[in-house]
Amino acid sequence: MIDTIIIGKGAAGITAAIYLKRYNKNVLVIGKDFGALEKTVKIENYYGFPTGIDGKELIQNGITQAKHLGIDVYDEEVVQIDNTLEYFLVTTPNHEYKAKTVLIATGKKRSPINVKGFKHLQGKGISFCVTCDGFFFRNKRLALVGYNDFMLHELSDMELLTKDITVFTEGNELTAPVKHKVVTDKIIEFVGDDVLTGVKTENGSYDFDGVFIALGTPSAADFALRVGAILDNNNLVVNASYQTNIEGLYAAGDAIGGTLQLTKASYDGMMAAMHIKNKLNDLKRLSK
Amino acid sequence: MIDTIIIGKGAAGITAAIYLKRYNKNVLVIGKDFGALEKTVKIENYYGFPTGIDGKELIQNGITQAKHLGIDVYDEEVVQIDNTLEYFLVTTPNHEYKAKTVLIATGKKRSPINVKGFKHLQGKGISFCVTCDGFFFRNKRLALVGYNDFMLHELSDMELLTKDITVFTEGNELTAPVKHKVVTDKIIEFVGDDVLTGVKTENGSYDFDGVFIALGTPSAADFALRVGAILDNNNLVVNASYQTNIEGLYAAGDAIGGTLQLTKASYDGMMAAMHIKNKLNDLKRLSK
DSSP: EEEEEEEOOOOHHHHHHHHHHHHHHHHHEEOOOOGGGGOOOOOOSSSTTTOOOOHHHHHHHHHHHHHHTOEEEEEOOEEEOOOOOEEEEEEEOOOOOEEEEEEEOOOOOOOOOSSBBBHHHHHTTTSSHHHGGGGTTTTOOEEOOOOHHHHHHHHHHTTTOOOOOEOOTTTOOOOOSSSSSEEESEEEEOSSSSSSSSSSSOOOOEEEEEEOOOOOOHHHHHHHHHHHHOOTEEEEEETTTSOSSSEEEEEEEGGGGGOOOOHHHHHHHHHHHHHHHHHHHHHHHHHH | OEEEEEOOOSSHHHHHHHHHHHTOOOOEOEEEETHHHHHHSOOSSSSTTBBBBHHHHHHHHHHHHHHHTEEEEOOOOOOEOOOOSSSEEEOSSEEEEEEEEEEOOOOOOOOOOSTTTHHBBBBTEEEEEHHGGGGGGTTEEEEEEEESSSHHHHHHHHHOOOOOOOEEHHHHHHHHSSSSSEEEEEEEEEEEESOOOOOESSOOOOEESSSEOOOOOOOOOOOHHHHOOOOTTTOOOOOSBBSSSSSSEEEEEEGGGGGOOHHHHHHHHHHHHHHHHHHHHHHHHOOO
């Protein structure tokens, strides 16, 4: 059993890992992509680098730093967190990990499809979580937007509900074949007055009862939906101890909103680690 | 008239300077010594450095970074702040500077134990921070010097690392009992050639791998006292905007207490800069 699984290997996640490791906790960092920093060309306002530093380089530095301290950093996509057991079960395409606590530090990016009708029909036929909302769409015509492990994981849940599934890749290449109709051109409109009735792409029009979006990497908001954590404006809501409304589930960095700065993300990571350390010590005491 | 004079050129001061400069404010950093960081041999828990970084080197990096962005950093000792005029008058042995606002980011001078071997073995077995350096002393024989809440907090972190702990109270009474061996007589020598191997007290000799000092917490912000800034337990008291009870006088970093970590100091600097920027904009509006 791992003490803390940290999802996300940016400033918040890695800083938390370093502090927890130094508190002698057993910690694992899992993350697939680099989030917002990856596209930041040059960072000049993070303390300690005489002429600034490239965002990608800084993230690599952080990962190397963690590994140097003996922390495992796995390059995997977390597709699910299950909190219905006596521990957290964190699932990637090829592995399952058990943990006492989980820290979500995935950054803020959520892949929206900001086309006509998206905002209007969100929650009215557009959904982000098959486990959460799929039940309403049993035996209906469903679209699933995505192309990688995240989509495939949602697909396996969706296949339990209906046979009428179309996958929209938004121009991306599928990372594994699917046994459903696949549309590769981009969605340009979600159609519907009160509820969604279909989508339009660059080259066609399709009727659907529901569209599920699982595009790119699951965001903090995606995880929150799946475990029932409270969101406010797509930010994970945490208390003063960086804990969400789910006992043992913490969040830090851009995922919880506030100032979207590296310095703040790193600070969050440190503070969250201190509170998680206290929680782990409490658990230890209680289990004696 | 300078917009903001920042006293202290460590993580808090330099980070604040960088943010203020980027808000287009006219800012000057003044500081003489390097504070606690200077003696930290190796920092491993500040995000972004693959194999850690030497404290002195990091401070130099920060100063270079600020200068690179066009910020003046003066190597002078601030001996007085006068707030009885319509501006702040900041005095060094050879100069006077006028500023609309002042940020105190001098760090926090820690209680030394000026006996034989102390200076020599500082950073070589004598440390001031369990969170910072404890990791190197897992399962070792440790001494903890202190008697109050500060010591007790360090003790709870130390207990995660080792069972072999002796508390030295330096003649003070413990404010709460501890479940470890307690030595009340004063340390008269730190023993060791290249690294610490033990301590001598008035009445005995003890072998240790490390000594952590958490003895009181005297303030480095002596001049803050001279302007009537409120202190609590030697920390400068600030409001949510990092402003002291003196209008226009701000403080950040170790000087305001809390977690004495680089990551937090830098975060403070950023946050203080945001609030100072708002204050300067208000002043500008009011003077029109």
